[in-house]
Amino acid sequence: MSVNHGANLYDLSKQYGFSKDEFLDFSSNINPFGTSTLAKEYVINDINMVSVYPDPEYVELKKSISSYCNCNKDNMVLGGGATELISSFISTIDPKKAVLISPAYSEYEKELKKINCEIIKYFSREYNDFEIDPVEFVDFINKHECDLIVICNPNNPTGFSFSKFEIEIILKNTNAFVMVDETYIEFTNTSIYSSTPLVDQYDNLFVIRGTSKFFSTPGIRLGYGLIGNENIKNEINKNLDLWNINIIASSMGEIMFTDNNYINSCVNTILAERNYLYNSLCEFNNLTVYESKGNFILCKLKDKTITASELREKLIPKKIIIRDCESFDGLDEYFFRVCVLKPDDNRYLINSLKEILY
Structure with a gap:
């Protein structure tokens, strides 16, 4: 995938020695619960x-x-x-x-x-x-x-x-x-x-x-x-x-x-997890967090002691990938985006961000 469409898990797997299936890909806005x-x-x-x-x-x-x-x-x-x-x-x-x-x-x-x-x-x-x-x-x-x-x-x-x-x-x-x-x-x-x-x-x-x-x-x-x-x-x-x-x-x-059971279950769980991620991210003093109607959340690093790209690199050894948003027109090097994954994965992301940003 190009830089404009999220992470290339194949390249990252070779670079860091992880299986691509080990990565938690918070850069890809795909329903983590799979299909029907x-x-x-x-x-x-x-x-x-x-x-x-x-x-x-x-x-x-x-x-x-x-x-x-x-x-x-x-x-x-x-x-x-x-x-x-x-x-x-x-x-x-x-x-x-x-x-x-x-x-x-x-x-x-x-x-x-x-x-x-x-x-x-x-x-x-x-x-x-x-x-x-x-x-x-x-x-x-x-x-x-x-x-x-x-x-x-x-x-x-x-x-x-x-x-x-x-x-x-x-x-x-x-x-x-x-x-x-x-x-x-x-x-x-x-x-x-x-x-x-x-x-x-x-x-x-x-x-x-x-x-x-x-x-x-x-x-x-x-x-x-x-x-x-x-x-x-x-x-x-x-x-x-x-x-x-x-x-x-x-x-x-x-x-x-x-498949209404699948549709309703996914919607309810993802929206609950989006609320969890949003509220948890808002607790970081050095982040500006934007409300979202999607299954992703845009954030900005406020104190500018670290760029989004640098944050992304620090998370990769933890097998976490976020989206550095500098390639989006109008956003600078301090913006990043995370998507909503499964409950345990979302909590691991928040804890990992605390280790780096607190």
Whole structure:
């Protein structure tokens, strides 16, 4: 993995002599409880499905996603992970000027640069705890006459999230397409923060989700986009390969989106552990800790006697990896991010930080 996407466990294993499985990777925002057991068992018990072509219409998968997201199954496109859909949407609408909230996930900028789109950055500010006023944001968009707005919601790495009502303010008061990446939305109260119910009402909205983070399935490469604009949806689908979702990913999706016991258990445990981590980190006098709607927490070292990179290096011998955030636009060398792991792992992190920072 590149520096922009967390740790390379293979390189670190060689460098420090640990097995990659020994590391506690607090740099990777993936659900630590793994994926749905029901979904895995379904695949294991019917592994001969690999000798069959997937349904090219993915009817059952779309039904499962539609029920999960409370949206029209006809307003859906499927992709090999959220990143493919980000690329497909941007290349399809071919914007001339786009506004990016920064700091944010780096792939948006990479995709926009591929089509030579002018990029205008709207920086969320440290002094505002990285929160964004939607009315001020709308004024900024209109002032710069942007035709695409890219929003990661909740934002990685700051953890800030617009509510769906605030997203609607943006939709109603601008003339731009709005692309909302909801990769981390399951870690919020989705009834308040998810924009999926708006898809059927606004034809300038594209909501992207993936299964890598919450469902802990980065290996199957399954993402989905929700859009009510028929023309753009058809254009995206026209440029996607036939059977672009493999049968393992499709079959797992059909099951895991309906596995409510798994979903509820993960949400409840991760949110409780996020609260523990946040409260524990706030007890450090030399840390500024930012509230998060994601499964990760952004922190800043206040006294500047140690950088985030140096802290990261001190934690690696303890088999802990955190994310140094200097590569995020707008953050300096004192910012780092930790994700939520299992209860014992989170407590080990806090104790290890005490040994270094107290």
